[in-house]
Amino acid sequence: MTDTASTPPQGAPSPDLKIIETRVYRGPNVWSYDPAIHLVVDLGSLESFPSNTIPGFTERLLADLPRLDQHHCSRGRKGGFIERLHEGTWLGHIAEHVALQLQQEAGHDMRRGKTRQVKGVPGRYNITYAYADEAVGLAAGELAVRFVNHLVQPDPDFDFTTELERFIKQAERTAFGPSTQAIVDEAVSRDIPWIRLNKASLVQLGQGVYAKRIRATMTSETGSIAVDVASDKDLTTRLLASAGLPVPxxxxxxxxxxxxxxxxxxxxxxxxxxxxxxxxxxxxxxxxxxxxxxxxxxxxxxxxxxxxxxxxxFVTGKDYRCLIINGRMEAIAERVPAHVVGDGVHTIAELVDITNADPRRGVGHEKILTRITLNNAARELVRGQGFELDDVPPEDVMVKLTLTGNMSTGGISIDRTLEAHPENVEIAEEAARMIGLDIAGIDFICPDITQPVRETGGAICEVNAAPGFRMHTNPTVGEPQYIAKPVVDMLFPPGAKSRIPIVAVTGTNGKTTTARMISHVLKGLGRKVGMTSTDGIVIDERLVIRSDASGPKSARMVLQNPRVDFAVFEVARGGILREGLGYERNDVAVVLNIQPDHLGLRGVDTLEQLADVKAVLVEAVPRDGFAVLNADDPLVRKMRRRCSGQVVWFSMAEAGSEVRDYIEGHCRRGGRAVVLERSELGDMIVMKHGTRSMQLVWTHLLPATFGGRATMNVQNVMAAAAAAFAAGAPLHDIRQGLRTFNTSYYLSPGRLNELEVDGRHVIVDYCHNAPAMRMLGDFVDKLGESLGASSEAGRPSRIGVIATAGDRRDDDMRELGDVAARHFDVIVVREDVRLRGRKRGESAELITEGIRAAMADGARCRSVETVLEELSAVQHALGRSNPGDLVVLCVDQHQSVLAELESVSHLAQAGSRSGDEGGDPDFVKPDEEPDDAAE
Structure with missing residues (x-):
């Protein structure tokens, strides 16, 4: 994409700019480290019309949004964007800047944006820009596109001034109030994470077990009884009187x-x-x-x-609001009722309009001051002062419009924090203690707050729960008080934690198993682990939600749970592309591998592009965090350049190889790594930190590795050990956790589960792509050899049930069939319930094509059959098998499959007691095999 047109466009421009796709990223993503809106737009005919070719376009744009002259754009200086407009830039780029400026008009200081052409699609662009409020950000993008089209060709039904006012009002409706915003801003300045829990003012500060909640100025520490007492003014007065405090x-x-x-x-x-x-x-x-x-x-x-x-x-005097936070007076404001001051020219009604024109005034609590309303009470009060609303009061004469000094009725505030007499401060603090509020607004009526109230007269009229902050943070007269600081100090005292450690795991294969291993190790340390995976959300080893929970929404649900003190997230490619990470950063990022799966989806067509998506986790590692990377995968190795923290390598490479030499150099510089040391006694997992080498465990002694035969789990174990080590787990606890983790259905459902079903050796796994099938096939070969060596009947047959998701590429499906054919004797091809855009039977046919091609090339497989429904395919495979055979079930709905296997086991036990025999009579039995069958 260039900045200017090489030749003048032909014809007249048409308002063709339109939004094709909209996404909201709620955390780090492929475009930005921060939350962002992503629009895919199509320029249509406007691709031929950059800004400098549309007469008057730039002038009309700046007339409506003059503050665009402050945008730097790529020039890095104010006015840079204006230069681009005059030189000629495309209208998608202009829409990005308009969306940012619209948010600034609404009070959201957003400055980050980016526009890039969609590769290979002329006229189509990716626009990303920052947002503070999701609804406002989306509305800004939609209005920006309409506005740009209007500038290209005026729309008689579009009035920008009206649309801008409507947009600003929408932003004000969804925005936090001044009190909530002040506390959130203070939390952000201290690196305390926050989550908005509803569309109003309910906010969570912190994560998991450290989380606190606020709703406006009520907090997790605010007692409900204290709130009830404060809302009962009669009871409040009696309690304060019992403490000897001045009350009316x-x-x-x-x-x-x-x-x-x-x-x-x-x-x-x-x-x-x-x-x-x-x-x-x-x-x-x-x-x-x-x-x-x-x-x-x-x-x-x-x-x-x-x-x-x-x-x-009626106590006479001035109206003061004393703000008490955590037992201490933090601010005092004098509240002056809504009023106007005569100028000898304008009527009272006109003076009210002039006062309401102040940009600081808005409706309700949306701005720091509230607009004055002329209601019947105001008219009566004005009349009581000898005026009517259409009278012109003399110059410098103040006309009251309300009797109370509340900001919500249009009053103003004057800061008096440093002027209060110490005795009055003590009275206000004692009043808050008597009611029991952590944050209290004490309403004092007295002649002068600088003099002791017991001498000058006066009283406490009310004690308020959830007092507003804006009279203190934005006084009309005087210095603002930064009262959000003591609130956050109370919720998170100095040194208190607000974040729970987060370990995030991604990769093409092995994510779920690795996440479960890490969780198991941490559980042994006594941690309350919240884990997300493709199987659901697990809180402290309890499955609370059963669904594919590898996306950002599930991560946020874990961070909201008050029991969780450690989070382990499986992060899938789809969630990153759809919404980003859903959280701000992860302390440890684990990247297992980058394999050809999910290609051709959401604009990810190559392994390099897939690696860029997975690398978002690495980019989300802070300076004091760690990235655990697979040194054996070249694409994963390259991610080290994107990590702000330290890199921990894991590798199964042989000693003396190029990869191992690189790791040795990394460790000599003080780095960390987990490697495999091979010997005649077996393979030892060794952890390295600087010059230290620490033996962890023999691979063949780990239940999850099936005596070292499941090399995919050996790699997963190494990644889990590296992640736990980076997270601070002691060596002996890591060792114990890995020794006690197995692939039983209860610890690792659907991932390499081993069962005995009516004499058949059954393996249940989630394998669904060619790279995973290679690893599974290697395990099947090793396991099959061990079963054959121990079998008295000869070589057991290997029967596989396989499938893949319908949104994979045709060649990927054929490759899955090709790889499977080289490891199984009989293959039953099934399909998932969700076809993902395919016709029923289409995916199975493509896999079968790959199997038959491999069979023609001399692959092991000698029989392929298609049974589309999953449970029927499982039943068919078991029926095709004989006792002693190895049956591998690549499942989608593992719960249903395991239930079916249990049912078959119970029926088989009952049948064996009655003399029935299992097996398929058409299948060659081991004792009838020819002599050369083993060759």
Whole structure:
């Protein structure tokens, strides 16, 4: 892709830019280290029209979005993007910058973006750009495309100003409130991870066992009883009075007559307010007589959830909000009710409009100030001051529009944190302790906060749970107070952990088994492990969700679980391409191998491209983390350049080979590695760290390796040992964990499970591609030889049931059949339930083609049959076998297959007791084989 057109385009441009595909990456991905939106767009005819060939395009663009002149683009300086526009750049690139600028208009400071042409497809581009809120980011991309098309050819139904306002309002609706955002920002500054748990303000800070939750300014440490007490103003007043704290005289009532009686008893003026209201709603102040009380009572009662109203004596003075966090006063703000100041020119209504035009004011809590609303109460209050809304007040005369100083009703705040008298601070802190709130807003009414309230008069009117922060973080007058810091200090004291260790495993084959091995080792250390795999989510050895859980959503579910103190994730290619990792970083990344599987899907056509996808895990390793890499795989070896942390190699290469020489040099420089030392006694797994060599275990003594014959599991064991070592596990615990891990159905379902079924030796495995079949075939050859050596009847037959996923390439399916034909005598070809775009029988036919071609080339296989349904194929294979034979079942639904095998075993036991014989009479029995059958 070049920046300018070589020849002038012919014809007129049309608004052909359209979005073909949309993805949301929620973690590190193939395009970026951070969350990003990915759009695949098609320019259509606009491929021939860069920006400098469309008359007036750049001018119209900058007229509507002038702040685009601040974009650096590839030039690395302000105005760089404008230079690109004048020189001529393609409209997909322009849409990227517009999407970023739209988010900035909504208050999201997003700057990262990238546009690249889709290889081999003219006019189609990949656009990626950063986002803070997923919904806002997606809306920005859609609006950017519409806007660019409108600039190419004006659309009479499209008004950019209106659309921009609608977009900004949407962003404000989905954004965190000021209090929540302040806490999240503070957590991010300390490298504390966070997850938004709903569309509102419920947020998790930290991971797993270290997680804390906040909802606005309520936290995991906020007691529900304390919140209930604070919401009951009558109870609050009595508790504070019992502690000798200054409070107004008050009583709770349910009727108008009771309110008048209490007011007469207390003495006028009085206040009527709801017992359990908030945000100043329903509060009526300075009631001078019984008639005023009667008028105010229904207003207060309407805002009371339980129908109770508080009548208390009216305390005169200024309104102060004292913020107490974890028992300490952190901020004090003077709250001034909503008002306007006359200028001798404008009416009160006009002054309100001028005040509301302040860009800091918005609806509700969306901005740091709230717009003033002129309702009936405001009109009555203005009238009480001798004005009407259309009157022009004299210059410098303040006209109150509300009596309460709440920010939510349009008030302003003045910071008084450093001015408060120490005695008043002690009173506020004691009030928070009496109620029991970890974060409390104490409402003080007194003449002057700088003087002791017990001397000047005044009282605590309310204690609020979940107090708003914006009056302190964004005061209208005075210095902002960084009050999110003590909140995060309370939740995560200095030195406290917020992250659980994460080990992520990827590769073409062996991911699930390796992840299970690592989890088993860590479980032996007493860790509560959360593991994801293609079989589901396992929390502390309990399968809690049964599904393919190798994607980012499953990882986030583990990180939300409060029991988990260590995470092990199997990470598949599909999840990375679809959503990214779903978490920020992994402490240990394990890459097992890069093999030709899943090619031809989602734009991944070569092994190098597949390696780029898998390398996302390595790029997500921090500086103090580790990447465990297979030194025997050239594509995995290259990933070392992408790792910010340390590399731990594992290799099955012979001593003296080029790979081993490289590893030896790595270790001499202080690096780590796990290698295989071969001798007459067997193969020893050795861990190396610098100049130290530590013998771990003999491979033939590990149950998962079947006496060392399952070389694929030898490699998996080495990767698991390296990962556990990098994660800090002691050597003897790694050894013990690997010695006790086996491939039984209970520890490793569907992965090299060994069973005895009616005299048949049955292996159940997930093998589904040619590289895995080569490894499985090598194991079958070794296992078959050992079975033949111990058999009195001669050479046992090998029967395999094989299949692959329907979204694999035709050649990959044929290759699977070719490889299988070289290791089995009889092959039964089946298909998965999910055909993945193929017709029923199509995948099986392609595999069969590969088998027959291999048979014609002299392969071992002498019979191939097709039974499409999985359980029927299993039953057929068992029926084709005889006692002593080796039956290998490559399964999709391992639960159903294992249940079927158990059923067959029980029936066979019952049949043997009644004298029945199993086996297929058409199959040649071992004792009838000709003499040359073993050759």
């Amino acid at each position: 005289r008050s009583d709770s009532v349910r009727t108008v007559d009771e309110a008048v009686t209490v007011a007469n008893k207390i003495g006028y003026p009085v206040v009527c307010k709801p017992l359990d209201g908030n945000h100043g709603r329903g509060v009526c102040l300075d009631l001078q007589d019984a008639d005023a009380v009667r008028a105010a009572f229904p207003i207060a009662a309407e805002q009371s959830r339980r129908g109770w109203v508080i009548v208390e004596n």
